[in-house]
Amino acid sequence: MKTIGIIGGMSPESTVLYYQIINRETNRRLGGNRSAKILLDSVDFEEIVRLQKSGDWAAAGNVLAQSARKLEAGGADFLLLATNTMHKVAPAIEQAAGIPLLHVVDATAAAIKRQGLSAVGLLGTRFTMSDGFYTERMGSQGVKTIAPTAAEQDEIHRIIFDELCLNHIRPESARYFYDVIGRLKNEGAQGVILGCTEICLLVNETDSPLPVFDSTAIHAFSAVDAALEE
Incomplete structure (x- = not known):
């Protein structure tokens, strides 16, 4: 081993x-x-x-x-x-x-492709959602990422740092995430990447409008x- x-x-x-x-x-x-x-x-x-x-x-x-x-x-x-x-x-x-x-991107892209998907939503910190280091590497492996709006990114970033990183789990924040995932589905996302290790504390496969790819797991x-x- x-x-x-x-x-x-x-x-x-x-x-x-x-x-x-x-x-x-x-x-x-x-x-x-x-x-x-x-x-x-x-x-x-x-x-x-x-x-x-x-x-x-x-x-x-x-x-x-x-x-x-x-x-x-x-x-x-x-x-x-x-x-x-x-x-x-x-x-x-x-x-x-x-x-x-x-x-992490290589592992996550491989998991998405095994499911036959080509376009997914991306949730994470503002840096992950807006900088090219994640989306470009994912794109080079044949997976298109769809990001939330700028305002949604700001709120997701706030929830991650002000709540999840401090282990504060709030139902209203979970509802916000699910609303964003629903909108990404309407934009053509076939699944959603939980592209921040803390998001899995809040979002689960059962309640998500889209199949979840938990990058941590x-x-x-x-x-x-x-x-x-x-």
Whole structure:
């Protein structure tokens, strides 16, 4: 079994989800008391949020590149960045480390294509929804993404940082997300990506007007695949 190196802490709640999903899926596949081999380097989320707000993505990339080097030195076989938004600086991580980075967009695109879909809505932080790093990589793999309106993006971003990152779950916020998903369906979306690790705390497949692609679970499952590869 390969050792997974998780760059976490963005937010702590999402890192817990990754850890739980990876270990539960590893045990489901292997049985007994088996669990995953994981190294975790958890960064200070406050520092990352500050750098995001100031637009200093180079400095944020340096923080995560240092984390990647620590995990590599500790014996990780590959890296998992336990956040969607910070994949914006994935090139800095890949350049710093001598081990592979398992990219969330690649894993999510593969899951969408396995379902035969070609156009999906994208929910996430404002950075994920509006910057090209996510949509362009998804598009290069044959999947079109449909983003919410600018006003919807602002409210989704607020809910993520002011509520979900603090583990505040509010029914009215869930209703807002489902309303946005319904509108994306009317625009031609065949499914919706939960492109932020915290959104799965609020949105579920049962209540969604569209099939849900939970990037957290998809990414975590792909890490188990990679860890158990012969």
